Amino acid sequence: MPVQQQTYENLEAPPNNEWLEKPQRAKRRSKWIVIGSLIALAALIAVGVGVGVSLSKKSSNNSTSSTSSTSGTPSGTNPNDPSNFPKDSALKQSFYGIAYTPLGSQLPDCGNNLTEVIEDIQLLSQITTNIRLYGADCNQSSLVLAAIQATQVNMNVYLGNYPASDDNGTAYERQKGEIQTALQQFGAGNVLGVTVGNEFILDYVTGLGQTDPNGSAGQAAMLIPWINDTRSMLAEMGLSNITVGNADAGSYFNTEVLSSVDYGMSNVHPWFANQSINDAAGWTYEFFEENNVVAAQALANKPKMFIAETGWPTDSSEFNYSPNDGPSIASVANLQIFIDTFACQATANGTGYFFFEFSDEPWKATTYGGVEGYWGLFDSNKNLKNLTLPTC
Numbered sequence: 001m002p003v004q005q006q007t008y009e010n011l012e013a014p015p016n017n018e019w020l021e022k023p024q025r026a027k028r029r030s031k032w033i034v035i036g037s038l039i040a041l042a043a044l045i046a047v048g049v050g051v052g053v054s055l056s057k058k059s060s061n062n063s064t065s066s067t068s069s070t071s072g073t074p075s076g077t078n079p080n081d082p083s084n085f086p087k088d089s090a091l092k093q094s095f096y097g098i099a100y101t102p103l104g105s106q107l108p109d110c111g112n113n114l115t116e117v118i119e120d121i122q123l124l125s126q127i128t129t130n131i132r133l134y135g136a137d138c139n140q141s142s143l144v145l146a147a148i149q150a151t152q153v154n155m156n157v158y159l160g161n162y163p164a165s166d167d168n169g170t171a172y173e174r175q176k177g178e179i180q181t182a183l184q185q186f187g188a189g190n191v192l193g194v195t196v197g198n199e200f201i202l203d204y205v206t207g208l209g210q211t212d213p214n215g216s217a218g219q220a221a222m223l224i225p226w227i228n229d230t231r232s233m234l235a236e237m238g239l240s241n242i243t244v245g246n247a248d249a250g251s252y253f254n255t256e257v258l259s260s261v262d263y264g265m266s267n268v269h270p271w272f273a274n275q276s277i278n279d280a281a282g283w284t285y286e287f288f289e290e291n292n293v294v295a296a297q298a299l300a301n302k303p304k305m306f307i308a309e310t311g312w313p314t315d316s317s318e319f320n321y322s323p324n325d326g327p328s329i330a331s332v333a334n335l336q337i338f339i340d341t342f343a344c345q346a347t348a349n350g351t352g353y354f355f356f357e358f359s360d361e362p363w364k365a366t367t368y369g370g371v372e373g374y375w376g377l378f379d380s381n382k383n384l385k386n387l388t389l390p391t392c
């Protein structure tokens with residue numbers, strides 16, 4: 001089914017699956033193509049969203065995610081000591097890892113700040129000990145490392161470098177510099193790895209309507225020197241112990257790229273695969289094992305594989321949940337089921353994963369529509385959604 005294979009909906013499912021033949025395709029495809037290009041993304045934000053993406057400061061919160069708040073500071077934070085913050089009994093260490101992007105970390109507007117990131121890290125530290133970043137623009141690597149040190153929480157980070165394929169390495173070099181600065185300023189004590197590339201092969205293959213990730217030799221030839229270059233940078237800093245990896249869609253790992261990294265991170269999304277919620281956890285695990293873990297084990301370097309993103313959306317501005325929408329219903333109740341069937345079990349059986357994602361990102365809803373803005377465990381005001389987090 002060559003035509004099928006060109007469509008986005010196959011990208012995180014087995015290549016021969018025939019799922020999602022309608023509105024999701026266009027939305028999903030456009031999202032990822034746009035996201036794949038920092039330049040396009042920046043332009044869209046500049047036009048459509050603006051600085052700050054209107055995360056309203058939380059002054060009053062619901063009872064599920066915060067306790068008292070001091071006026072003018074993030075709720076519960078002692079302004080003189082971010083390590084002294086109240087713990088929320090609703091938050092549990094339920095997740096192996098969480099996918100995280102500080103709000104306002106896209107050029108050209110940026111707009112992130114340490115106060116906000118400290119607040120995020122305080123919340124994140126109550127639900128996981130591992131986070132991954134996608135990119136390094138807007139000083140986000142430094143902010144995250146600074147926030148971990150200020151809060152003194154137990155948190156490890158996979159930093160990210162999100163290069164573009166059409167800028168002669170400008171985005172790569174820029175973010176490499178940001179990462180190097182962050183490591184120099186804050187040390188590597190909380191850093192487990194640096195992920196070079198996010199959906200780089202996916203963007204290329206879908207962009208050209210190709211079907212074989214191995215056919216993307218040109219892109220691999222661009223990516224692998226950057227992977228090697230990051231390794232060299234770390235070695236020069238005396239940090240050869242920091243691993244270097246790559247993240248891509250689950251069906252789009254290029255063998256040459258995987259042969260060049262210490263770890264691979266794979267997006268595996270049961271919602272986009274039109275799985276029913278009751279099948280979602282099992283499908284995610286099996287897809288990852290069969291397509292990514294087995295393939296990695298067959299390579300000489302045997303890169304460690306993680307699930308880079310998995311999760312379940314809670315809302316959609318696009319679908320009305322008619323039977324034609326299939327069994328993938330976006331709702332908080334279904335997110336609860338996915339958490340209950342996946343989060344603790346996967347960790348327990350050795351599946352390293354990063355739950356997608358920390359909080360809703362309203363700018364994505366504005367820019368992309370559909371479900372894009374509604375994948376958070378927390379809403380855009382950083383209140384935990386109506387979820388009961390399991391104790392693992």
Ligand SMILES: *[C@@H]1O[C@H](CO)[C@@H](O)[C@H](O)[C@H]1NC(C)=O
Binds near residue numbers: 324
């Ligand atoms: C989703 O799955 C349902 C049930 O398996 C099926 O009826 C429907 O056609 C699928 N939807 C798409 C868009 O593939």
Ligand SMILES: *[C@@H]1O[C@H](CO)[C@@H](O)[C@H](O)[C@H]1NC(C)=O
Binds near residue numbers: 052055056104111113
């Ligand atoms: C940090 O960012 C938030 C959200 O954009 C904003 O409301 C707040 O004023 C900023 N704080 C500082 C100190 O810049």
Ligand SMILES: *[C@@H]1O[C@H](CO)[C@@H](O)[C@H](O)[C@H]1NC(C)=O
Binds near residue numbers: 114139142143146
């Ligand atoms: C980046 O953030 C760190 C931590 O807050 C800060 O020390 C540094 O000055 C920032 N760098 C820039 C260029 O804003």
Ligand SMILES: *[C@@H]1O[C@H](CO)[C@@H](O)[C@H](O)[C@H]1NC(C)=O
Binds near residue numbers: 167
């Ligand atoms: C990349 O470099 C080539 C050769 O120097 C140049 O022609 C091209 O305009 C550059 N592209 C970008 C996006 O800078």
Ligand SMILES: *[C@@H]1O[C@H](CO)[C@@H](O)[C@H](O)[C@H]1NC(C)=O
Binds near residue numbers: 187191192241242
């Ligand atoms: C790597 O080495 C640095 C410098 O000695 C250290 O701070 C860091 O904890 C080490 N990281 C890992 C993952 O071993």
Ligand SMILES: *[C@@H]1O[C@H](CO)[C@@H](O)[C@H](O)[C@H]1NC(C)=O
Binds near residue numbers: 213214255
């Ligand atoms: C990519 O190449 C590897 C090694 O040659 C092979 O095992 C794998 O099946 C190829 N993948 C595709 C999609 O052709």
Ligand SMILES: *[C@@H]1O[C@H](CO)[C@@H](O)[C@H](O)[C@H]1NC(C)=O
Binds near residue numbers: 224225228260
């Ligand atoms: C990348 O590094 C590996 C391991 O050192 C080496 O075998 C390979 O030739 C390098 N590739 C490129 C394109 O630099």
Ligand SMILES: *[C@@H]1O[C@H](CO)[C@@H](O)[C@H](O)[C@H]1NC(C)=O
Binds near residue numbers: 345
């Ligand atoms: C690991 O956990 C996942 C998620 O619940 C589950 O689907 C899978 O069957 C488990 N695997 C093993 C080997 O227990």
Ligand SMILES: *[C@@H]1O[C@H](CO)[C@@H](O)[C@H](O)[C@H]1NC(C)=O
Binds near residue numbers: 386
């Ligand atoms: C929260 O979820 C529970 C089910 O887990 C439901 O009974 C309750 O009505 C929900 N509350 C709100 C405010 O939606």
